[in-house]
Amino acid sequence: MEEYRFLLDIAIILAATKALGLFSKKFSLPPVVGALLAGILLGPAVFHVISPSDSISKLAEVGVIVLMFEAGLETDIHELKKSGVASFVIALLGVLIPLLGGFVVGGFYQKDIMHNVFIGVVLTATSVSITVETLQDMGKLKGKVGTTILGAAIIDDILGIIMLSIITSLGGEGTNNAILPTLGKMLLFFVIAILGGILVHYFFKWLATRQEEHRRRIPVFAFAFCLFLSFISELFGIADITGAYIAGVVLCGLTEAKYILSKVEVVSYMLITPIFFANIGLDIQVSKMTSSMLIFTGIITLVAILSKVIGCGLGAKLCRYTGKEGLQIGVGMVCRGEVALIVANKGLKVGLMKEEFFAPIVIMVIVTTLLTPILLKIVFHEKEEKKKVAA
Secondary structure (H helix, E strand, C coil), X not given: CHHXXXXXXXXXXXXXXXXXXXXXXXXXXXXXHHHHHHHHHHCCCCCCCCCCCHHHHHHHHHHHHHHHHHHHHCCCHHHHHHHHHHHHHHHHHHHHHHHHHHHXXXXXXXXXXXXHHHHHHHHHCCCCHHHHHHHHHHCCCCCHHHHHHHHHHHHHHHHHHHHHHHHHHHHCCCCCCCHHHHHHHHHHHHHHHHHHHHHHHHHHHHHHCCCHHHHHHHHHHHHHHHHHHHHHHHHCCCCHHHHHHHHHHHHCCCCCHHHHHHXXXXXXXXXXXXXXXHHHHHCCCHHHCCHHHHHHHHHHHHHHXXXXXXXXXXXXXXXXXXXXXXXXXXXXXXXXXXXXXXHHHHHHHHCCCCHHHHHHHHHHHHHHHHHHHHHHHHHHHHHHHHXXXXX
């Protein structure tokens, strides 16, 4: 019966992640926090109900691919064009300063340059799902600041994916660390992905014009394309999530994009995404949290917050935003959420992150996720108070 144990593990994970997800929402926390907590409680770190296994890990890998595919499908190209140069400058500085901050902090704990660069890459990630929800509640999402945050976050994702591809190609296990061949392979992959993406885009446009009976096949073909491009990216030594994200971007302009997303979300919500987040919790080992790692956790969390606020805020200032608007944009980009977890998990798999650094990164993600709504309400509150006084 042992070979069927994974079925019981999946049942427990799904029930626990959904239950704790609902529990976290009661405290106005994102469901991802509950899913992470479920994995930690079920895993070796606490009750050891479930042990990490190959079956769970492979489902989790599909989960992360689906998450990045969804992110690509939700990319708003028009929003990107609207915010334009300002969003690019803000995103660029919001990537470079956290990258430098993570590299410096990592240098105090390990000597491997590529591993330190990877810690910086983890800090460059931005997840604006919590920011969007908070700004929507405050009625600020469609304003100048909200639009800029959305545009910068999209560019931030693209820059992060490029850096992740470079670092995993150069520094992952089994790579030869040769820069020129690696960059050549990356360039060839992106050329193939772009040319193939154009053909696939027109194929889906043609498919959408067929009879209604063909409509249900579109999400299946879309998901198959996502998995195929993920496989191709791995063949070129690039992270599979890069291929998944590009697949989503290729299809995001289709009239059927929302329909594809709605079907993919069902599979994601029902099975593989909860397993991905729970699997992260299962991989956490509390025994590796020494006093040195506790200090590292505090420092990396502080650097994660300040580097985004300073980097994005400075970028906003250069683009002639006010100091208050720059602070609001910087705070809006603080949340790392699932994006940083995806990057960290990939680093752990390819040998770019030591296991003892994984738990601190997860804690940093949870803290920034919890703090972002609170900080946003603080930096917008002062502005609201001034308006009331003026009135």
